[in-house]
Amino acid sequence: MKKRFQLEWLWVLLIAITLFNTFLGEQFSSTALVSVLVAISVMYKGIIVIDHFMELKYANKHLRWLMRWYFIIFPSLVIATIFF
Amino acid sequence: MSEQQPSQVLGIFPSSWSEARAGRIPGHIPIWVGILSELTEFSLFFIAYFVAKYHYPEIFAQGPQGLKTSLGVANTIILLTSSYFMAKAMMYIRLDNYGRCQGYLWLVFSCGLGYLAIKTWEFYWNHQQGLSTVTNEFYTVYYYMTFNHFLHVGWASCAVLWVIFRLRAGRYSAQEHSGLEALAVYWHMIDLMWILIFPLLYVLR
Numbered sequence: 001m002k003k004r005f006q007l008e009w010l011w012v013l014l015i016a017i018t019l020f021n022t023f024l025g026e027q028f029s030s031t032a033l034v035s036v037l038v039a040i041s042v043m044y045k046g047i048i049v050i051d052h053f054m055e056l057k058y059a060n061k062h063l064r065w066l067m068r069w070y071f072i073i074f075p076s077l078v079i080a081t082i083f084f
Numbered sequence: 085m086s087e088q089q090p091s092q093v094l095g096i097f098p099s100s101w102s103e104a105r106a107g108r109i110p111g112h113i114p115i116w117v118g119i120l121s122e123l124t125e126f127s128l129f130f131i132a133y134f135v136a137k138y139h140y141p142e143i144f145a146q147g148p149q150g151l152k153t154s155l156g157v158a159n160t161i162i163l164l165t166s167s168y169f170m171a172k173a174m175m176y177i178r179l180d181n182y183g184r185c186q187g188y189l190w191l192v193f194s195c196g197l198g199y200l201a202i203k204t205w206e207f208y209w210n211h212q213q214g215l216s217t218v219t220n221e222f223y224t225v226y227y228y229m230t231f232n233h234f235l236h237v238g239w240a241s242c243a244v245l246w247v248i249f250r251l252r253a254g255r256y257s258a259q260e261h262s263g264l265e266a267l268a269v270y271w272h273m274i275d276l277m278w279i280l281i282f283p284l285l286y287v288l289r
Contacts, residue, residue: 011168025287060107
């Protein structure tokens with residue numbers, strides 16, 4: 001069942017993460033924990049879209065890793081801003 | 085006239101990069117040249133954001149509070165939904181189900197229009213609040229990044245219309261749909277850029 005509706009599950013998950021991130025930003029002042037949570041969830045959202053919507057999971061490994069690195073590097077800079 | 089046929093392979097890349105060894109390239113190579121160029125362009129925007137935030141932490145902490153977060157959330161949900169619709173369109177072309185494929189492509193187009201309408205309303209609302217590109221460094225980066233993304237959604241929406249036209253003309257099938265797949269990966273790239281832009285401009289203080 002989960003496999004059959006995988007795209008639907010992932011879509012719901014992506015929206016839930018978006019709403020959770022917004023809740024964090026609205027309810028809490030910018031703390032190190034909020035920044036880390038937002039950065040990790042953005043990485044996760046990006047990887048879901050790259051692997052399952054863009055369908056790179058079973059496609060060209062160089063393109064997949066290039067896209068994945070993009071979504072590791074820039075969210076990591078969010079964590080780096082904690083030290084600003 | 086020479087009867088020698090042009091080679092199908094340029095032979096300028098290492099063999100380890102070949103599709104046979106590294107895996108299939110979704111769409112085709114030209115769209116990935118475009119996508120990687122766009123990623124480079126957006127990476128410059130993101131670097132500009134982080135450099136500016138480093139120099140003006142107070143302005144960047146207060147900046148998101150002047151924006152209408154609900155519009156940013158709405159556009160995020162619209163783009164994520166459009167990516168889901170695009171993935172469904174790809175699923176149905178592989179099943180040779182042209183009707184369903186076309187239906188989902190129209191939904192993607194509707195999401196594109198929805199995004200553009202909400203973004204236009206947001207720019208108008210900002211203007212009513214007295215916000216502009218010269219308000220402060222945060223809003224300079226905000227307009228630079230979001231207007232550029234707005235343009236990308238605009239022309240990608242036009243490309244969706246073109247792909248629908250080609251689909252109706254019978255140019256795509258379960259066996260050959262590289263043009264549709266190229267648009268799909270480009271559309272997902274635009275969604276990915278918004279996934280990064282949204283928390284930087286609307287969530288993080």
